[in-house]
Amino acid sequence: MKNLKKINILILCLFALAGMTSCEYDNFDAPESMLTGNVVFEGEPISVRSAGVELELWQRGFELFQKIPVHVAADGSFSAKLFDGEYQMTQLNNNGPWINNPDTLHVTVRGNTVVDFEVTPYFIIPNASFSLSGTEVTATFEAQRAFQNANIELIGLYMGTTYHTDRVRNEAAFEITAANLAQPEGQFVVRGQIPAGLRSRSQIHVRVGVKNVGTEELVYSLPFLLQLN
Missing domain, CATH: 1.20.5 (Single alpha-helices involved in coiled-coils or other helix-helix interfaces)
Structure with a gap:
């Protein structure tokens, strides 16, 4: 008993x-402060593949020291919900259409905080325009070197049904390799036929991208909503 x-x-x-x-x-307590910003070059956001590129946040002074991944959206913006405190923001090595840079950005989060993260992309696309003739889309854009040793591997026009259209997620892709380009940088034109499966839609998303030799990710223009009907 x-x-x-x-x-x-x-x-x-x-x-x-x-x-x-x-x-x-x-x-x-859950984190309540929001850190937002853009990945920029000379103050201008860099458009990328949505959720394909990320930055890293680190916070020292705690027993558990591990990175906080911060995913970059298609328009170059990012956001993370955090506790107030001191953080270090860095690039993820060999990720993104820009040169590797080990420099760290010190970020102080106090309530909602806005900060931009500066990078040096291989190329920038300062402007892009899209036009429609029948079922053919014409993209005209400029690809400029932002890094002296950059070399184009290919350029592409991508069509899809969502804002997140890119080289990975698309319904149609039209690419031209460097061997078929008349110049290493400058103004380019890429044309492509809208696939049959998209022609009944009232609108589609289109964007262009430029891939540097030896780099996985492309730099893109902003997704553009093209009216079809």
Whole structure:
């Protein structure tokens, strides 16, 4: 009987401990401050493949020291919900259509905080225009070197049904390799037929991209909503 009482007391203690632990977790504050900004070159946002490029945030002074991934949207913007504090923002190595830079940006988060992260892309696309003739889309744009040793591997026109259209997610892609380009940079024109599956739609998203030799990610123009009907 004494052993049974001891067991019952032990079980009650375990339940009490579990309840205290549960209360501690329930009372744990969630991060409430929002860090937002853009990946920029000379103050201008760099458009990329949505969720294909990320930055890293690190916060020292805690027992668990690990990165906080910050994904970059198609228009070059990013956001993260954080606790107030001091952070270090860095590039993810070999990720993004820009040169690797080990420099760290110190970020102080106090409430909602806005900060831009400067990069040096291989190319920029300062302007792009799209026109429609029948079922053919014509993209005219300029690709400028932002890094002296950059070399175009290919340029492309991409069509899709969502804002996140790019080289990975698309319904049609029309690419021209460097061997078929008349110049290493400058103004280019890419044309492509709208695929049959998209022609009944009232609108589609289109954008152009430029890929540097040896780099996985492309730099893009902003997605453009092209009216069809």
